[in-house]
Structures are given as structure tokens and as C-alpha cells.
């Protein structure tokens with residue numbers, strides 16, 4: 001296998017005086033979809049924020065395409081080709097849907113063909129194009145947050161719980177979107193609580209608990225082992241459905 | 242400005258309703274004042290005076306509200322840019338007093354415009370230095386910001402005493418901006434008209450930039466959520482420095498205009514108007530330029546109406562106004578959506 005696009009090596013992060021991440025280590029293979037799973041409070045969001053430079057790593061390395069990006073500023077990290085969909089979605093409520101996407105397109109005007117593709121995945125974006133994003137429903141905001149991350153091609157997407165609060169039909173669209181992105185050569189690191197969603201998409205998987213990685217492997221292996229799921233995630237697939 | 246939803250059902254497009262209620266306050270206040278003053282010409286004069294004063298306060302306040310909105314920076318030193326602008330403007334204009342007092346619009350402008358330009362340049366440059374040296378070390382620390390920017394204001398005032406001397410400087414208005422147009426019983430002071438025109442122009446230009454340019458969108462987005470703006474790859478600090486410098490330059494413009502209005506320049510004028518400036522940005526909703534504009538006009542009108550009707554209450558009237566508005570809308574007229 002080729003060199004992973006992203007590797008975390010002994011990543012430690014403190015938030016104020018609290019030691020949250022204790023040596024997180026895993027790889028995100030290029031062109032694949034890697035799932036980061038774990039219970040509430042395991043440190044998944046903190047891991048993504050550390051990669052984006054929104055929390056400073058206190059020790060360890062974050063290697064992106066072989067280069068240590070720990071210590072770079074958030075805008076520098078973004079400009080290396082990493083896009084982030086935060087758990088809070090963080091859409092700009094006062095700006096229209098269009099303006100949200102215009103800001104996300106750093107390389108100039110919006111690309112028509114790319115937009116058509118986006119509108120195909122998330123028709124709501126087209127319908128609400130000129131409305132302030134603040135009036136969107138929760139699910140539509142989530143679609144906008146994802147659209148913003150993919151309005152231009154990026155190398156790596158960090159997506160934090162995109163399925164939260166979404167209707168099943170929209171989740172299906174979201175799954176299609178991530179599949180098509182992957183085919184288009186985008187690597188994705190996806191945090192997910194919904195294991196049913198996760199198993200449909202993930203190639204490989206890392207499971208966190210208490211600020212550490214407690215399991216790494218293929219999604220296929222985890223999906224077929226209910227006992228392991230029970231042990232790692234405290235749930236069985238049946239119970240979750 | 243903010244918008245609210247009526248219904249966001251799956252099928253119907255949500256109804257976007259622009260929040261126009263605060264816009265109604267201005268005409269309501271004007272109309273309430275009319276019977277109280279009971280004298281149409283006096284009411285017209287006071288209204289124009291109030292609008293002119295409001296526009297000048299808007300010039301001084303607009304930058305500060307964005308500075309707060311973008312970086313949560315409480316800059317009590319903003320008044321220094323107002324005073325310094327006024328002194329720099331005076332330094333350019335006073336040596337050319339002969340042209341100022343000449344009965345020629347062209348000669349008057351040949352002094353006034355360079356004076357204003359110099360004031361804006363120096364205040365803007367000072368703003369740049371102030372941001373780098375005083376503000377940058379205390380990002381995110383409100384208590385330190387209050388202390389150090391207050392300190393900066395005091396230092397600036399003392400520095401003004403050193404450079405321009407301890408006395409207030411008279412600054413007569415140029416000839417063509419003195420006097421009034423008389424229409425019937427109504428006197429319309431020329432300078433007040435100019436102040437209204439400049440204020441409107443700056444407001445419209447700001448709205449244009451904020452709503453129609455990518456830079457403006459970034460500023461508005463940054464006021465809502467600066468982390469996300471950075472995550473999209475934009476350096477918010479740079480944006481902030483730009484806004485800070487522009488806001489300082491506008492404060493310098495406001496300072497010159499205010500000084501010409503009062504026809505004197507004093508080192509403490511910045512600190513004195515800062516009370517009004519803070520009331521205005523709180524009334525408007527911290528970070529909102531539109532709210533700041535309405536708030537400034539409201540404060541200007543109130544000060545003039547109350548100053549006429551009950552001079553003893555003039556001082557407290559703006560604070561009362563702020564309390565009333567905050568009782569109605571605790572976040573100010575146009576609260577900015579955040580995080």
C-alpha cells in the first residue's frame with residue numbers, strides 16, 4: 001500500500017489544563033474512507049480539531065503527505081488541501097447559501113459543473129440558494145456544511161458526525177456523496193456514532209476511548225464481529241438499529 | 242442584518258422576514274418629539290442637528306463595533322484615534338487659515354480635504370501600530386484588554402499634550418460651511434447637512450463592501466465564527482488588522498468632523514465621545530454595522546431633543562435610552578448570530 005496521506009504519531013493534546021489526547025496513533029490511507037469511532041467524550045472531535053490546528057498538539061506529530069503539520073496555523077493547514085466539517089456545522093447564518101459556498105471556494109468563482117454535481121446530491125442547496133443559511137433546517141445546514149467542504153476538490157476531508165439529526169433519506173444522499181468523493185480521489189476521515197452509517201462507508205476503522213486508540217483494523221472485520229463491536233463501542237449492531 | 246424564519250417545512254420555501262422593527266424606532270422617536278417640542282421649525286432644526294450628530298458618532302463607532310465583533314476585542318483606546326485625527330486635521334488646516342476663511346468654496350475645500358485625508362492617514366497608521374503593540378499581546382483576555390487599552394488612551398492623551406500643547410485649539414469652520422440655508426422659518430445649517438451626507442456615504446459604502454464583496458463576506462462570516470473562517474483557509478488576523486486600521490481611519494475622520502462641529506480641538510474630546518460611542522455599539526448589537534447606524538442616529542436625536550426639552554436630563558437621557566432598548570432587546574437592536 002502507498003504511503004498514508006495522514007499519520008498521527010503519539011499525538012497529545014491539552015485543552016487548558018486538561019490532558020485530553022494521550023498519544024493517539026493511526027494512519028489514514030490515501031483514497032480510502034477511514035472511520036474514527038468511539039463513545040461520547042472519547043476524544044474524536046479533539047483529534048479532528050488538533051489535525052486542523054484548532055487545538056495545538058502538545059506532543060507528537062501530525063504527518064500530512066509526509067510533512068509534520070503540527071504547529072502550522074489553521075489557514076495554512078486548510079490551504080494544504082484539508083477541509084473540515086465541524087460537529088457544530090458552523091455555517092454562517094447571516095450569509096446566504098450561495099455566499100457560504102463562495103467563501104469556501106478559495107480558488108476563484110464557483111465552478112458550474114461542480115455545483116451541478118452538488119445540487120444533484122443535495123437539491124436543497126439549489127432551492128435555498130439565495131436565502132440566509134440561518135433559515136435552513138438542521139439537516140439542510142448539515143448538507144451545507146458538507147457542501148462547503150467539497151465545493152472545490154480537496155485532498156482530505158475531516159467530517160465530524162455528519163449523520164447527526166438527519167432523516168434516513170438524507171443519510172442515503174450523504175453516503176452517496178462520500179462514495180462519489182472517494183471515487184474522485186478524495187480521502188475522508190469520518191467521525192461517526194451511527195455504526196450502521198459507518199459500516200456502509202468505511203474501508204478502515206480506528207476506535208478511540210479515553211483519548212487513546214484502542215483498535216485499528218478493517219471495517220469489514222469489525223462489521224462482522226458483533227462481539228468486538230460490543231466490546232469496543234458498547235453496542236451491538238442490532239441494538240443500535 | 243438578521244432574518245427570522247416563519248416556517249421551514251419540507252416543501253415550502255421558508256419565509257424570510259427581514260427584521261425591520263428597529264428601523265421604525267427612528268420615525269417614532271421623531272414623531273413623538275414633534276408634539277412635545279410643539280414648534281415645527283425648532284423641531285426640524287433639532288432633528289437635523291440630531292441626525293448630524295448621529296452620523297458623526299456613527300463614523301467614530303462603526304469601526305469599533307466590527308473590531309469587537311471580529312475578535313472580541315474591547316478597545317477603550319479607540320478615542321485616541323478620534324482625538325489624534327482632530328489634531329492632525331487642525332495642524333493641516335490652521336496654517337492655511339487664510340484659505341479656510343476665504344470666500345471661495347474651492348479654496349476652502351483645498352484645505353479641508355487634505356486635512357481630512359491627513360487625519361485619516363495618521364489615525365489609520367496609529368491604529369496599525371496600536372493593534373500590533375497594544376492589542377495583539379492580549380487577544381482573548383478581556384480584563385487585560387480593558388486595562389491596557391485604557392492605558393493606551395491615557396498615554397495618547399498625554400502625548401497629544403506634548404506634541405500640540407496643553408490648551409484647546411480653536412478650529413473655525415471654513416467659510417462655505419458656515420451659516421445656514423433659510424427656508425421660511427427653518428434654518429438648515431450647512432455643516433450639519435455635510436455631516437449627514439458624509440455619514441450616509443460612509444454607511445452606504447460600508448454596506449456595499451460588507452454585502453457585495455468577498456472581503457465583506459469574510460468580515461461578516463468572521464463576526465459569526467472566526468474559527469470556521471480560518472478552517473476555510475483565510476487568515477482572520479490579517480482581516481482583523483485591516484478592519485482595525487480602517488476603523489481607526491474612520492475614527493480620525495469622525496474626529497475632524499466633530500472638531501469642526503464644535504469649532505475646538507481638545508485632547509480629551511476622544512474620551513468624551515467614547516461614552517456615546519459605547520452606548521451606540523451596545524444599542525446596535527455588538528458587531529452589527531446596521532445596528533450601529535440606527536443606534537447612532539437614535540442617540541444623536543435623543544441628545545438634541547432632550548437637550549432642548551429638559552437640558553438637565555440631557556446627560557442621563559442616552560443611558561436611559563440604552564436601558565430601554567436593552568430591556569426590549571437584551572442583545573441590542575440587531576444581535577449578531579454567533580457560533
Ligand SMILES: Nc1ncnc2c1ncn2[C@@H]1O[C@H](COP(=O)(O)OP(=O)(O)OP(=O)(O)O)[C@@H](O)[C@H]1O
Pocket residue numbers: 015018020038039040041042043044045046047087193
Ligand atoms: N473546550 C473544552 N474544554 C475542556 N474539556 C473539553 C473541551 N472540549 C472537549 N473537552 C473534553 O475532552 C474530552 C473529549 O471530547 P471530544 O469532544 O473530543 O469527544 P468526542 O469523542 O468528540 O465526543 P462526542 O461523541 O460526544 O462528540 C471530553 O472529556 C470533553 O469533556
Ligand SMILES: [Mg+2]
Pocket residue numbers: 044045046087160
Ligand atoms: Mg465530538
